[in-house]
Structure formats: C-alpha cells, structure tokens
Amino acid sequence: MVEASSSLETSMWSRANLVDGVTYSAVAHPDLFYPLAGWNSDPHDEEDHTEWVRVELAGVFWVNRVDLYPRTDDGFSGAGFPVDFEIRVSLDKVNWTPVAVFTDYVAPGLETQPFAFAAIEARYVEVVGTKLRFVDGSGVFRMTFAELDVCSGPVVPAFHLVGPTYIQAGESGVFRLVRLNNSGPVLRDRAYTGDISFASTDPEADLPPLSTVGIDDRGGLEVTSTFHTPGLHTLTVSDGTVEATSPVFRVTVEPPESKIYFGDIHAHTSFSDSHIPLHAQYDYARNTALNDFASVTDHDSLPYWNPLLSWQWVKLKSYVDQETEPGRFVAILGYEWTNHALGHKNVYYFGADNEGEVFGNEANPVYDDPVAGYSDPEKLWDALVEQGVPVLTVPHHVARNHSAGSSTDWSYANPELQRLVEVYSVHGSFETCQETALPYFPLLGVYPGRCVQDALGTFGHRLGFVASSDHHLRHMGSLSAIYGPGGHSGLNWGTGLAAIVAEDLTRDSLYAGLLGRRTYATTGERIFLEFDVDRHPMGSELTVNLPHSPTIELTFGGTADVSTAEIIKYDTSTSRWTTELSHAPQTRIGDLTFVDENFTDSAIYYARIIQDRGPLHQEPEMAWSSPVWVDVAP
Structure with a gap:
C-alpha cells in the first residue's frame, strides 16, 4: 500500500503507479504499451514545502537500499526530484529512523538513484521532501518519482574492472573501474570515494600508486597502466575491503593487429x-x-x-x-x-x-x-x-x-x-x-x-x-x-x-x-579465447590435401579457474559430432594443442570452455569459439 501527503490521481500519475514495476515515465501516447508514469504530489508555488510518500511492505523485512527512479518523459527528465529530502523507516508508522539525509541534491536527469544504508528492520519506508524542485514548463514545485523500490538482503559491494585485451609491451593501457552495489539489481555506486591500490601478475608493470580516488557518476574511473612482460596477465584493484581482478589480457611484443x-x-x-x-x-x-x-x-x-x-x-x-x-x-x-x-x-x-x-x-x-x-x-x-x-x-x-x-x-x-x-x-x-x-x-x-x-x-x-x-x-x-x-x-x-x-x-x-x-x-563473463586450426583463426575456411593432420590450438583466460577445455569436431564422413579432446586444467590461464591424426574427410572444429562460477554469477560460465571449417580438396 502507498500513502502520500498529496497525490495527483490520473491514469498516468497515482499512488499505485509508484510501485507498479514500471521504472520510467512517458507521455500518455496511445502507441505505448505502458502509459503509466508514477507518483506526483500536488503543485506548489514555493520550494519550501513538505511532501512525503510512504510504502507499506508485506511484512517486517531487513532493508538496506531504496532506489528512486526519476521522471524520464521528454522535456521533464528528473523534474520534481526533491532538492532536500530524507529516507526513513519505521515498524509502526509512529517511530521513524532516518537512513539517508540529503541537502542540495543535484538534479538526477534520467538515471536511477540508489541509496544504500546499513540493514535495518522495517515495515514502512517513506521519502520526505522538505525543499522541492521547480518543474520547468509547469511553473510549479512538486515532488515526483516514476518508481520506488525497496531492496532487502545483504549489501554486497563490488568493483567491476575491465580493460583492453591486447597491449603492446611498454605501451600504456586504459582500464575502466566502477563500484557496484550488489543488493537486488546490480547498480553502480555513484558517489564512491576510497583508498585504492593496484597489483598485477606482470611484476614489471608500472601501476598507479595507492591513492584516494572518487569514482564518478557516469562511466567510472579511468586508470592507466603500462606492462612490460609478454604473456597473459591480469590487473587487480583493492580498497582493503573489496577486491576485483580484470579479465585476462595479452601483453604482446609487436603492436597488436586486433583486439577483442x-x-x-x-x-x-x-x-x-x-x-x-x-x-x-x-x-x-x-x-x-x-x-x-x-x-x-x-x-x-x-x-x-x-x-x-x-x-x-x-x-x-x-x-x-x-x-x-x-x-x-x-x-x-x-x-x-x-x-x-x-x-x-x-x-x-x-x-x-x-x-x-x-x-x-x-x-x-x-x-x-x-x-x-x-x-x-x-x-x-x-x-x-x-x-x-x-x-x-x-x-x-x-x-x-x-x-x-x-x-x-x-x-x-x-x-x-x-x-x-x-x-x-x-x-x-x-x-x-x-x-x-x-x-x-x-x-x-x-x-x-x-x-x-x-x-x-x-x-x-x-x-x-x-x-x-x-x-x-x-x-x-x-x-x-x-x-x-x-x-x-x-x-x-x-x-x-x-x-x-x-x-x-x-x-x-x-x-x-x-x-x-x-x-x-x-x-x-569476459573470458579470453584464442582458437585456430593450422594457424587460421576462428571463423576461417581452409582447404587441404590428403594426407593431412590439422593442428588445433587453443589459448584461454578465465575470470575464474577453467574446469574443462574441449575441442569439438564434426566429421562429414560419419556425420557425427565428437569431443576430440577434453582437458581439465583447473587453472585460470592455459593453452592446449591437438593434432587430429584421424582426419580423413572435411571437418568442423570449435572450442568449448567451462569455468567455475564467475565473481558476479551463481552458475558455471561457458565460452564457445566460432568454428573453423577444414575442407578436403577434390
């Protein structure tokens, strides 16, 4: 149930539409399947006016985050999002505990605003705005949200770090880093500041020093590092509490011709x-x-x-x-x-x-x-x-x-x-x-x-x-x-x-x-994969004369230990798919070579990788290379 100090009740705007699962607002266009918008308070002539909206949960829950979705319809992005407000919780609607308090909050634009806090028991969650935002085009002040979500469960902060897949030795590579809040939907933490350090499997890498950084609201932090040791490597970031490792990348001697x-x-x-x-x-x-x-x-x-x-x-x-x-x-x-x-x-x-x-x-x-x-x-x-x-x-x-x-x-x-x-x-x-x-x-x-x-x-x-x-x-x-x-x-x-x-x-x-x-x-997962047959990369077609024994090479770099690396073959003479090689490396990085001594007719080869659960997932992860087609010349 949703209660509010006031509410514009129309087909688009209503208390019920605040929790209808539609996280955006749109004009009531007949071609849109979802013409619902959210909740809108009554209009006011002044900014210094108090409005509140309150959600009753289905019972008492431990809650630790509230996501507020701003207005998104054309011309009104972020309109009505309060300037000064607090989020507070209660078990009885009488005694309230503030869990997040803000003043002079910057207009959010189109983006979801997640607010995490220490887990607390609650039956009711409300947002109280004490300074409202001017709504351009309407000439009034309101408090408006397209949707309000309450999240429960443990707050699981995490870093997400990605970078280039190929870097020439001695040259710098730019990595991007965002801080995540993995409670309910995984969203980025838009105002993180912390002391972070970097480490790499390349002992000669030139890495940023330990420093206090802020990770911005859009696109994260860019980090530049230089690597010197050829081979497959990773970069790790830590703030002393949370740690993340990049996907595997290759440091090359020559300038890379391509990247993944x-x-x-x-x-x-x-x-x-x-x-x-x-x-x-x-x-x-x-x-x-x-x-x-x-x-x-x-x-x-x-x-x-x-x-x-x-x-x-x-x-x-x-x-x-x-x-x-x-x-x-x-x-x-x-x-x-x-x-x-x-x-x-x-x-x-x-x-x-x-x-x-x-x-x-x-x-x-x-x-x-x-x-x-x-x-x-x-x-x-x-x-x-x-x-x-x-x-x-x-x-x-x-x-x-x-x-x-x-x-x-x-x-x-x-x-x-x-x-x-x-x-x-x-x-x-x-x-x-x-x-x-x-x-x-x-x-x-x-x-x-x-x-x-x-x-x-x-x-x-x-x-x-x-x-x-x-x-x-x-x-x-x-x-x-x-x-x-x-x-x-x-x-x-x-x-x-x-x-x-x-x-x-x-x-x-x-x-x-x-x-x-x-x-x-x-x-x-961003699993690193190189696969070729007779030096022809995945996706290739090649023609050979008999007798011939194709050489299949696979290099992999998982985001966790790889449990199975396999070479799959289709033999046109038997019209059967077979697993020609199954290897259990139990390592994150590895390679294997297979020479097909039983090649007698045209064939298709591809690689299949199965790795352990990735850092943000609950199932094993997989990867499949594109095939290589090896045809026998007439």
Missing part, C-alpha cells in the same frame, strides 16, 4: 515487450556493465503487442548516434524480425548514417502500413539487399520449444547476410539438442533437429557464434547474477556476451569482425 571487444547485442525496451526505457538500456550497458558495444533489438511486432512504429525507429536511430563514441563505445542499429513459424532473427545495420528500415513479417505489419510485410526469410533478405546498406541477420533461440513456436527453420539460408548464430541467451544454450551434463540446457526443452550443431552439420550452414542476453526485465549487459522470479519466460540465467575480434572499436571494424565470423560467445 565485448558487448550485448540483443535486448529490448519499452518500445516492445520490456518495461525498461531506451535511454536506461544504453546507459547501463555503457556506464555500468562497461560494454564496448551494444544493440537494442526491439520486436518489429508481436501478436499481443503494439508494433514498432516509425517515430520509435527514428528514436532508436538517434540514440545509436548519440551513444556512439568510437574508441570507447559503439551502438549498433537493430531490430528483431519476429516470425513464430520460421524463427526470430535480429537485423543489424552498419551504415555510416544509420540507413536502414524495418521490414516486419506479414502477419504483423509495422509502420502503420497494412500491406507491408516480409513473411519469410527470403523476402526479408531480398528487401535488406535492395537497400544497399551493410546488414547482417542473426537467428536466436534457434531450437526453442515453446507453444508460440519461434524456432529456426534451417531450410532457409543466406551465406552473405546470415553468417552468425546466437548460441546462448537467457533462454539457455542451443549448442546441441542432446540433453547432456552441460550447463544451461533450455528449461523449456528443445525442438529436435534445430540446434546449432544441426545447422552446421546436418544443414551445412557456416555460422560463427555469438551470445547475448535477450533481456526483457533487466538491462543490456546486466551484471546481476540471475533473473530471479518472473524472468522472461520464467528463465533464470544471466546475460550472454558477444566477443568480436576487430582492428579497433568502430562500427566498420565491428562489422568486419562479424562478417568474417571472428567472434565467440560467452555466458556473460
């Missing part, structure tokens, strides 16, 4: 079947998860949802431009072609000026055009080619066994546009339809004959591997361990990541890496 970049390229917003607004998706991916690239892929349409409309597509394009900063972060324009009969595919555009339109399937036309529609993959691909814009399509949850369908019909192929497959997402791993002891077998089961190994082996498609989240209830690149109850389709697994080997962090280079299948997939 990580990102989530499959997530949704309030433009389709998510409650998370567009700005919040990109903000989290870029400034909390510290992704190198990301893509929002809202559905063209769904039978039970509003279609993606032209003004929303324009907005998506504008955010791709707004968020892209080459060398730091790249946003990729995309959408999800949603055909339940033939499979779902994400469409990604790579034009310099964000050219490209939405081509939806015939049963659910987009752009308010009743005759528009591209009802099978061939029609979609033809329309995409006619635009003359660099574009790729990537199928996902390819063997999803669901009443609504949506598994991939592999009888359709386009080796120019469809060169990748999403092997993992929150739906699970669709690597194989054989139920094994591997983690992440889809909870809903699989559609036999439509998994990734079927596409490569039975159908002969040559597809590189990526992974991403397909998040609907969490943010792109979410660092939260699991979905928890109520996740998309009842699933509980976390973010997947696509890894792209590219010359630099630009849209053109990322496209080249995707087109060349220089990619691999992880279940969310």
Whole structure:
C-alpha cells in the first residue's frame, strides 16, 4: 500500500503507479504499451514545502537500499526530484529512523538513484521532501518519482574492472573501474570515494600508486597502466575491503593487429515487450556493465503487442548516434524480425548514417502500413539487399520449444547476410539438442533437429557464434547474477556476451569482425579465447590435401579457474559430432594443442570452455569459439 501527503490521481500519475514495476515515465501516447508514469504530489508555488510518500511492505523485512527512479518523459527528465529530502523507516508508522539525509541534491536527469544504508528492520519506508524542485514548463514545485523500490538482503559491494585485451609491451593501457552495489539489481555506486591500490601478475608493470580516488557518476574511473612482460596477465584493484581482478589480457611484443571487444547485442525496451526505457538500456550497458558495444533489438511486432512504429525507429536511430563514441563505445542499429513459424532473427545495420528500415513479417505489419510485410526469410533478405546498406541477420533461440513456436527453420539460408548464430541467451544454450551434463540446457526443452550443431552439420550452414542476453526485465549487459522470479519466460540465467575480434572499436571494424565470423560467445563473463586450426583463426575456411593432420590450438583466460577445455569436431564422413579432446586444467590461464591424426574427410572444429562460477554469477560460465571449417580438396 502507498500513502502520500498529496497525490495527483490520473491514469498516468497515482499512488499505485509508484510501485507498479514500471521504472520510467512517458507521455500518455496511445502507441505505448505502458502509459503509466508514477507518483506526483500536488503543485506548489514555493520550494519550501513538505511532501512525503510512504510504502507499506508485506511484512517486517531487513532493508538496506531504496532506489528512486526519476521522471524520464521528454522535456521533464528528473523534474520534481526533491532538492532536500530524507529516507526513513519505521515498524509502526509512529517511530521513524532516518537512513539517508540529503541537502542540495543535484538534479538526477534520467538515471536511477540508489541509496544504500546499513540493514535495518522495517515495515514502512517513506521519502520526505522538505525543499522541492521547480518543474520547468509547469511553473510549479512538486515532488515526483516514476518508481520506488525497496531492496532487502545483504549489501554486497563490488568493483567491476575491465580493460583492453591486447597491449603492446611498454605501451600504456586504459582500464575502466566502477563500484557496484550488489543488493537486488546490480547498480553502480555513484558517489564512491576510497583508498585504492593496484597489483598485477606482470611484476614489471608500472601501476598507479595507492591513492584516494572518487569514482564518478557516469562511466567510472579511468586508470592507466603500462606492462612490460609478454604473456597473459591480469590487473587487480583493492580498497582493503573489496577486491576485483580484470579479465585476462595479452601483453604482446609487436603492436597488436586486433583486439577483442565485448558487448550485448540483443535486448529490448519499452518500445516492445520490456518495461525498461531506451535511454536506461544504453546507459547501463555503457556506464555500468562497461560494454564496448551494444544493440537494442526491439520486436518489429508481436501478436499481443503494439508494433514498432516509425517515430520509435527514428528514436532508436538517434540514440545509436548519440551513444556512439568510437574508441570507447559503439551502438549498433537493430531490430528483431519476429516470425513464430520460421524463427526470430535480429537485423543489424552498419551504415555510416544509420540507413536502414524495418521490414516486419506479414502477419504483423509495422509502420502503420497494412500491406507491408516480409513473411519469410527470403523476402526479408531480398528487401535488406535492395537497400544497399551493410546488414547482417542473426537467428536466436534457434531450437526453442515453446507453444508460440519461434524456432529456426534451417531450410532457409543466406551465406552473405546470415553468417552468425546466437548460441546462448537467457533462454539457455542451443549448442546441441542432446540433453547432456552441460550447463544451461533450455528449461523449456528443445525442438529436435534445430540446434546449432544441426545447422552446421546436418544443414551445412557456416555460422560463427555469438551470445547475448535477450533481456526483457533487466538491462543490456546486466551484471546481476540471475533473473530471479518472473524472468522472461520464467528463465533464470544471466546475460550472454558477444566477443568480436576487430582492428579497433568502430562500427566498420565491428562489422568486419562479424562478417568474417571472428567472434565467440560467452555466458556473460569476459573470458579470453584464442582458437585456430593450422594457424587460421576462428571463423576461417581452409582447404587441404590428403594426407593431412590439422593442428588445433587453443589459448584461454578465465575470470575464474577453467574446469574443462574441449575441442569439438564434426566429421562429414560419419556425420557425427565428437569431443576430440577434453582437458581439465583447473587453472585460470592455459593453452592446449591437438593434432587430429584421424582426419580423413572435411571437418568442423570449435572450442568449448567451462569455468567455475564467475565473481558476479551463481552458475558455471561457458565460452564457445566460432568454428573453423577444414575442407578436403577434390
């Protein structure tokens, strides 16, 4: 139950809308599925006026954080967020204990404001504003929130540290650091100050000295270090209480020709079947998860949802431009072609000026055009080619066994546009339809004959591997361990990541890496992976003469100890997938070499890695290299 000192009660603004699960506000546009906004106090002519809003919990809980979501609708970002206020708790609504007190609070803009405090028992939580903020355009003072969340459980602070994957010896590398508050959703601590120190596995590294630093509100702290010892290394940060280690990186003798970049390229917003607004998706991916690239892929349409409309597509394009900063972060324009009969595919555009339109399937036309529609993959691909814009399509949850369908019909192929497959997402791993002891077998089961190994082996498609989240209830690149109850389709697994080997962090280079299948997939951790066959990197095709024994080389660097490193092979002479080598290194960093003495016909090879639980997750983590195809010359 929600009580308030005053409340504007409309279809958009009400006490009930403060806790409806919709964490943003939007104008009452008929095309929006969620027209709800939040809670708004009565208007006032002066700032010095007291307003309060109070939430009654379902019982007595230990609480330790309150998240306040500001207003986000166009022209009113952060409007009504109080200037002076306190958060306080009570067991009886009579005796109140302040847990957070603020004066002259800076206008928050669009971003969620988390307030953590020592755990305390509470039945009631309230926010009391004593100095209100002026609402531009309205000429009044109010107190306004789009949503209020109360979090319980232990506060688990953590650092999140990422950096370049390749650094030349003697040259500096820039690492980025954010402080996280892992209580409920993993959010960044926006006002952290502490004494931090750095250490590295490179004994010759030039590291920043122990110092008192502040980690800012957007994008975290940048730390520059120089490394001198070639090989695989890590960097560790500590403030004496909390410690974090970077993903593995390679120090090279010569300038690196390329680097590995990580990102989530499959997530949704309030433009389709998510409650998370567009700005919040990109903000989290870029400034909390510290992704190198990301893509929002809202559905063209769904039978039970509003279609993606032209003004929303324009907005998506504008955010791709707004968020892209080459060398730091790249946003990729995309959408999800949603055909339940033939499979779902994400469409990604790579034009310099964000050219490209939405081509939806015939049963659910987009752009308010009743005759528009591209009802099978061939029609979609033809329309995409006619635009003359660099574009790729990537199928996902390819063997999803669901009443609504949506598994991939592999009888359709386009080796120019469809060169990748999403092997993992929150739906699970669709690597194989054989139920094994591997983690992440889809909870809903699989559609036999439509998994990734079927596409490569039975159908002969040559597809590189990526992974991403397909998040609907969490943010792109979410660092939260699991979905928890109520996740998309009842699933509980976390973010997947696509890894792209590219010359630099630009849209053109990322496209080249995707087109060349220089990619691999992880279940969310930034696992370092190098894989080649006869010195040809992942994604390659090579032709050899018999007799020949291909040499397969794998180098890995986990974010925890790697329990299993495997070489998987498809032999065209037997039409069977086999595990040719299974190694149990129980180390974080390692390599292995396998010479296939039984090579008698064309084959496909890829690597599979399983590591122990990562620092922010509760399940084993996995990675899959893209395959290498070795063909026997006629």
